[in-house]
Amino acid sequence: MSVSVASTEILTRELLKVAPADSRCARAEIVSMLRLGGGVRIAEDGRLVLDVVLDAAGAAHRLAALVAREYRISPHDGGYHILGDKVLVRLGECAEPLARSTGLLDHLGRPVTGIPVHLVALAGRNPSVAAAALRGAVLARGRLQVTKCGPVTLMVQSPGLAETLAVGAFVRKLGGTPQVRERRHAPEPHHVVMVHDYNGLHKVAAAIGAPNFAKSHIDPAPTRRAVVHNRGDLVTANRNRAATAGTSTAERVAAALNTMGGAIADEVVVVAKLRMAHPAESMAELGGRCVPPLSKNTVAGRLRRLLEAADRRTQNTSLSA
Numbered sequence: 001m002s003v004s005v006a007s008t009e010i011l012t013r014e015l016l017k018v019a020p021a022d023s024r025c026a027r028a029e030i031v032s033m034l035r036l037g038g039g040v041r042i043a044e045d046g047r048l049v050l051d052v053v054l055d056a057a058g059a060a061h062r063l064a065a066l067v068a069r070e071y072r073i074s075p076h077d078g079g080y081h082i083l084g085d086k087v088l089v090r091l092g093e094c095a096e097p098l099a100r101s102t103g104l105l106d107h108l109g110r111p112v113t114g115i116p117v118h119l120v121a122l123a124g125r126n127p128s129v130a131a132a133a134l135r136g137a138v139l140a141r142g143r144l145q146v147t148k149c150g151p152v153t154l155m156v157q158s159p160g161l162a163e164t165l166a167v168g169a170f171v172r173k174l175g176g177t178p179q180v181r182e183r184r185h186a187p188e189p190h191h192v193v194m195v196h197d198y199n200g201l202h203k204v205a206a207a208i209g210a211p212n213f214a215k216s217h218i219d220p221a222p223t224r225r226a227v228v229h230n231r232g233d234l235v236t237a238n239r240n241r242a243a244t245a246g247t248s249t250a251e252r253v254a255a256a257l258n259t260m261g262g263a264i265a266d267e268v269v270v271v272a273k274l275r276m277a278h279p280a281e282s283m284a285e286l287g288g289r290c291v292p293p294l295s296k297n298t299v300a301g302r303l304r305r306l307l308e309a310a311d312r313r314t315q316n317t318s319l320s321a
Contacts (some may be wrong), residue, residue: 007144008151009056011205011213015135016058018209019024025121025132026070031102031119032136033063035163036156040099042113050095050104052140059139063174071101090154117258123170127207130173135208137167152218153196154204161276164191165251174207176200180247180279253303256310263313264306271302 007190020026038052056059067073073094073227103116115133123130134156141157168178176195183190195201198218205214253272258266264272271294274286283296290299 004144004146004152007146008142010217011142011144011210011317012056012058012139014206014210014213015139016062016134018134019280020066021190023070024126025128026066027049027102028065028119028123028129028133029136030066030070032133033059033105033140034098035103035115036137036158036167037063039159039314040095040104045217046196047093048096048099050099054140055142056139064141067098071098073098108254114160115166120166121171123173127173130170130205131209134167134170134174134204137170139210151196151198152201153194154201156193158193161191161256161279164193165191165247165254165276165279167200168247169251171200171204175203178247182278184279200320226239246275246281249303250276252307256306259310259313264309268302268306271299272306275303295305 020029033054034050034052038050039048039052041051043049052060052063054063064074074077096105098209099111100109102120103229104112106112119133123133132136137158138154143155143157145153145155156167164180168180171178171193177197177200179194179196181194183192195204202214202218203210205218251276257269257272257276270290271286274289278286278289283299287299288296289298
């Protein structure tokens with residue numbers, strides 16, 4: 001499997017022509033590009049700086065235009081810098097007001113982990129917002145990979161687990177089936193969200209604003225499909241299904257922990273955090289990470305207790321309201 005630069009450029013060009021449906025969609029796209037493309041840091045002089053590294057100059061200009069339109073902030077004070085095949089957009093004086101406006105800083109001025117919660121919640125209710133958020137993620141860190149005998153694969157690189165879960169939720173909202181891979185041995189460890197099944201990728205590409213690319217570059221019937229020939233392939237297929245289910249569970253577990261706060265047993269919290277940190281691992285593998293080791297049934301039972309408790313608290317809160 002290799003990165004297809006030409007196909008990635010075609011997809012990017014079509015996405016750059018998309019006009020956000022409304023202000024909410026424009027801001028969702030901005031937040032995704034800022035979060036996946038860079039991060040908030042403190043400069044030597046104590047100022048807050050927001051560096052965003054994007055794969056294409058077109059994406060950098062789009063980000064600047066959207067920020068100027070939505071927040072009345074000009075990001076040109078730091079300028080553009082070419083870093084090999086990437087473009088660095090450096091925001092200096094406007095970094096702090098922009099970070100606060102987009103939710104990348106909390107009310108105390110502390111950097112927020114992952115995609116801001118309000119955006120993830122809004123995307124869960126509104127497919128247009130989910131499409132805009134995913135479009136920003138693809139423009140910031142999207143790649144297309146191809147093989148001689150398999151389908152095209154969309155890959156979105158994410159700096160951390162929290163961002164990965166959010167991107168996976170956007171993909172799922174648009175009808176795709178995300179798979180998560182952790183690249184812990186890369187020069188800069190990161191996670192990757194992948195979409196490679198034909199139906200899911202076709203829906204996702206069309207939803208984020210690239211219907212022409214979906215029609216012309218996503219082959220509905222590859223000439224040679226991978227066929228499960230032996231037990232080894234069956235094991236691989238089962239692991240892929242388990243990884244997809246684990247990613248979905250990790251999203252629910254993260255939301256449940258937030259709902260319960262500190263009102264949950266320590267042993268349940270330990271298992272929940274392991275599931276969030278290792279979404280692609282099986283229950284048995286998670287159990288092996290515990291001290292002392294736990295059976296897969298015990299791990300599953302503790303996660304089930306957490307999810308059921310969170311559901312009950314949510315229902316009680318709704319009834320009280």
